[in-house]
Amino acid sequence: xxxxxGIVSDSPSQAARAPxxxxxxxxxxxxxxxxxxxxxxxxxxxxxxxxxxxxxxDAGAQPMASRDGRWWLSYNGEIYNHLELxxxxxxxxxxxxxxxxxxxxxxxxxxxxxVPRLNGIFAFAAIDTVAQRLYLVRDPFGVxxxxxxxxxxxxxxxxxxxxxxxxxxxxxxxxxxxxxLRFVPSPNxxxxxxxxxxxxxFLVRELATGENAMRCYAHHPEERFQGTLEDAVEGYSERLxxxxxxxxxxxxxxxxxxxxxxxxxxxxxxxREHAGKLPSYSVGFGPDHDAxxxxxxxxxxxxxxxxxxxxxxxxxxMWGALASSVAAVEEPLGTVSILAxxxxxxxxxxxxxxxxxGQGSDExxxxxxxxxxxxxxxRIPFPSxxxxxxxxxxxxPALPPFVxxxxxCIPVADRAQRFINAYALFSAEQRRWLTGSPEPGxxxxxxxxxxxxxxxxxxxxxxxxMAIDARMGLADNLLLYGDKISMAHxxxxxxPILDVELVRYVESxxxxxxxxxxxxxxxxxxxxxxxxxxxxxERRKKPFMVxxxxxxxxxxxxxxxEVVLDPGFRWFDAAGRNRIFHEHLAGHRDWGQQLFALTSxxxxxxxxx
Numbered sequence: 188x189x190x191x192x193g194i195v196s197d198s199p200s201q202a203a204r205a206p207x208x209x210x211x212x213x214x215x216x217x218x219x220x221x222x223x224x225x226x227x228x229x230x231x232x233x234x235x236x237x238x239x240x241x242x243x244x245d246a247g248a249q250p251m252a253s254r255d256g257r258w259w260l261s262y263n264g265e266i267y268n269h270l271e272l273x274x275x276x277x278x279x280x281x282x283x284x285x286x287x288x289x290x291x292x293x294x295x296x297x298x299x300x301x302v303p304r305l306n307g308i309f310a311f312a313a314i315d316t317v318a319q320r321l322y323l324v325r326d327p328f329g330v331x332x333x334x335x336x337x338x339x340x341x342x343x344x345x346x347x348x349x350x351x352x353x354x355x356x357x358x359x360x361x362x363x364x365x366x367x368l369r370f371v372p373s374p375n376x377x378x379x380x381x382x383x384x385x386x387x388x389f390l391v392r393e394l395a396t397g398e399n400a401m402r403c404y405a406h407h408p409e410e411r412f413q414g415t416l417e418d419a420v421e422g423y424s425e426r427l428x429x430x431x432x433x434x435x436x437x438x439x440x441x442x443x444x445x446x447x448x449x450x451x452x453x454x455x456x457x458x459r460e461h462a463g464k465l466p467s468y469s470v471g472f473g474p475d476h477d478a479x480x481x482x483x484x485x486x487x488x489x490x491x492x493x494x495x496x497x498x499x500x501x502x503x504x505m506w507g508a509l510a511s512s513v514a515a516v517e518e519p520l521g522t523v524s525i526l527a528x529x530x531x532x533x534x535x536x537x538x539x540x541x542x543x544x545g546q547g548s549d550e551x552x553x554x555x556x557x558x559x560x561x562x563x564x565x566r567i568p569f570p571s572x573x574x575x576x577x578x579x580x581x582x583x584p585a586l587p588p589f590v591x592x593x594x595x596c597i598p599v600a601d602r603a604q605r606f607i608n609a610y611a612l613f614s615a616e617q618r619r620w621l622t623g624s625p626e627p628g629x630x631x632x633x634x635x636x637x638x639x640x641x642x643x644x645x646x647x648x649x650x651x652x653m654a655i656d657a658r659m660g661l662a663d664n665l666l667l668y669g670d671k672i673s674m675a676h677x678x679x680x681x682x683p684i685l686d687v688e689l690v691r692y693v694e695s696x697x698x699x700x701x702x703x704x705x706x707x708x709x710x711x712x713x714x715x716x717x718x719x720x721x722x723x724x725e726r727r728k729k730p731f732m733v734x735x736x737x738x739x740x741x742x743x744x745x746x747x748x749e750v751v752l753d754p755g756f757r758w759f760d761a762a763g764r765n766r767i768f769h770e771h772l773a774g775h776r777d778w779g780q781q782l783f784a785l786t787s788x789x790x791x792x793x794x795x796x
Contacts, residue, residue: 188331188670188679189249189263190214190236192350193312195321195394196341199223199230207350211236214263214346214674217243222250224259227319229394233261233312238677240265240541243438246282253294254278257317260290263346264309264331265681267433272304298322302389302404306433306687310384312344314394321392327405328547328685329373329386329662332670336381337399342392347671348517351381355795362758363628366621369521369612369784370664372633374401377518386662407641407654408695416710419700422692424714430686431457434543442539443467443493444531444680446731447483449708451545452491452723453715454683458543459491466538470498470531478732487723498534500527502742505733510790515675516668519791521612521784524731528672536676546669547685550657551693552711553649553702554728557609560593561649562704564605573598588777603634606652610660613781620763633659650698657690736779740772747786756789 190211194200208219215236224231235249250261266272269285272292281287285307292301293313308330313322323344325333335344336351345351358379361371371377373385384390387405392398412419431454435441443455445467458465467488471481481497488495505526512529513519535542549555564570576594596608607627608614615625637655666682673680683689693701700710716724739747751768754761764785771778 188214188238188240188265188674190234190346191261191263191310191312191333192234192343192345193232193261194341194343195226195229195231195392197229197397198340200232200341202343204232204234207345208234208236210350211345211347213677214238216677218248220248220250222252222259224314224316226314226316226394229319231259231314231321231394233259233314235261238540238674238679239439240679241436241438242282242284242287244282247284247286249286251286251290253290255294257315258290258293259314259316260286260293260311262286262289262309262311262313264307264311264326265434265436265679266305266307266309267430267436267686268304268306298324298389299404308681308685310346319394321394322389323384323392324389325384325386325662327387327687328658328666328682328690330666330670330682330685332667333384334376334381335384335390338380340397342397348376348378348381352378352795356380357758360628363618363622363624363626364630364633365519365521365628365788366613366618366784367607367627367630368610368660368664369780370660370667371518372630372659372663375629375633383663386658403640405658408691410695412692412695412697412700416700416713419696419710420713420717423689423696423710424717426686426689426692427453427683427714428457430683430689431543432461433686434681434683435462437541439540440538441465441541441543442535444535444542444544445469445484445488445493445495446545446729447480447487447726448545448728449712449715449719449724449726450548450684452487452719454543454545455487455493456491456718459493464492464494465543466535467493467495468498468531468535468542469495470500470527470534472501472734473499476734476737478729478734480729480731483726483729490720490723496534496538498530500530502738504530505738506743506746509786510794511675512672513787513790514794516671518667519784519787520664520668521780521787522664522668523733523735523780523783525668525672525787526733526735527731528668529675532673532676532678532680536678540677541679541681542673543681543683544669545684546665546680546682547657547661548708548711550653550661551690551701552709553653553707555656555707556589557592557596558649558652558702558707559704560589560597560609561605561652562702563593564597565647565649566704567597571598571600588780602648602651603631603638605648606634606655607631609652612784617763617767617781620766621759623760647698649702653702654694657685657694661685734779735783736771736777739779739782740774744772747782750789751782751785753789756792758788758792759785
């Protein structure tokens with residue numbers, strides 16, 4: 188991948204350009220470049236740091252101009268269908284990079300006609316010097332990030348937050364959303380005035396007037412699959428194979444992140460058929476921890492004939508990388524698997540520059556327990572009658588968080604509020620402990636935005652939740668940290684299961700082919716069974732989780748207390764933080780994920796102050 192940065196203003200920017208590129212060097216250690224442009228009365232500077240994946244020659248250098256000189260591009264990503272797009276243009280190409288393909292597509296068709304035709308992971312800045320417009324674009328599922336901020340007449344953008352954060356005023360609505368969702372939903376960030384482009388959107392800035400307009404180019408499929416379940420499995424198998432084959436395109440070594448589950452296994456099995464014996468990498472904490480997948484992953488690798496590498500990490504290893512992980516992600520996230528990803532990416536980069544992952548199946552295929560709660564709700568005649576059960580259930584020791592959230596959300600009629608309760612990391616009551624208010628901040632507005640985007644009031648609630656999760660929860664949490672941590676090690680992580688063509692097909696399938704009361708991934712697992720043995724397909728799903736809660740009660744107890752209960756951590760009420768920490772220590776509740784979120788946020792506040 189690469190790093191994108193730029194500034195447009197009424198006068199030549201006085202910002203020091205070299206330090207901006209240096210801040211993105213980890214995203215592109217192979218080369219860097221910049222370009223000054225005069226576009227009408229506006230001045231623009233485009234910068235780029237390059238991680239060379241396709242066309243390692245100077246023919247792939249950026250910023251890149253179209254051959255007619257109209258368009259300039261600074262681009263981060265991979266366009267997997269760029270060879271098909273090239274055949275439509277029939278030009279005499281200078282090289283074989285997808286960057287050149289993209290900039291010539293813009294020159295031939297314009298941005299609004301080009302972007303919906305792209306199948307890939309990307310975030311880019313493009314300047315149309317004739318129309319005097321700057322475009323910022325993020326891919327349909329938000330695999331690659333893009334930030335932007337205005338400071339008077341100056342408008343800046345970047346692949347990472349660190350190049351824009353001159354002013355560091357916290358957005359309280361975003362802070363409340365973080366407590367609710369465990370991430371801040373786009374277009375918000377924790378910093379007031381700095382925005383993250385939402386998945387499937389592009390921003391247009393008129394350079395002559397400084398006016399901005401936001402547009403969504405992604406669409407939820409309206410067509411509905413009419414075939415049998417067997418037909419659906421056949422169609423999915425074919426499209427998944429095409430997706431994996433497309434995403435093996437590379438001029439540098441490719442490997443595989445391998446868990447013990449079915450998702451990465453099916454991607455690895457297809458990759459093995461088309462690319463031979465790829466190296467694979469797994470991370471874990473040893474057999475004493477139920478979430479450790481090292482043994483399962485090693486069995487899968489042996490069955491598939493992969494060259495496998497197991498990375499076993501200790502609590503000391505994890506804590507040693509905690510501050511670095513938080514710094515790399517740039518925005519605190521309440522997802523514990525960040526810590527494991529750091530060690531996984533670091534080890535893989537010793538051998539390869541690109542990895543395929545199994546990320547992205549749970550959302551379109553209904554793989555989370557909250558989807559079963561939403562399905563149960565549709566079968567309960569009067570769900571509001573369950574409302575009195577939630578406060579009673581909270582007094583039950585060691586109540587699973589899924590059950591508590593289900594009882595919180597099932598009685599709620601308003602769909603956006605119900606989804607908030609289903610997602611909530613900190614419940615409304617816990618948010619009141621910490622902030623004095625139960626309000627979810629900008630989380631509610633973001634969920635309502637995506638519900639409006641779906642535009643189908645009669646769509647089943649579980650289908651709406653899955654569609655939103657695929658575009659908000661993935662983009663602003665799991666894919667965000669996947670990008671930031673892999674790129675901290677100059678490693679490109681690809682997600683074949685989120686291939687645009689593939690997900691469009693999956694979302695067209697009848698709901699009963701995707702998820703039921705018994706679980707999700709119905710046709711997905713049937714397709715996997717065509718290539719994988721039952722021992723893998725039927726293996727119990729394990730969350731990619733670090734045992735933070737266990738270690739916070741034991742080996743990390745003093746360290747977590749020092750960070751979470753720090754008197755200088757003034758954003759949240761001290762009594763609320765004490766209550767969560769000591770209830771966890773006493774075993775009254777498992778607040779491990781909540782403590783990780785608070786630990787991340789406290790460390791982040793120290794780093795940015």
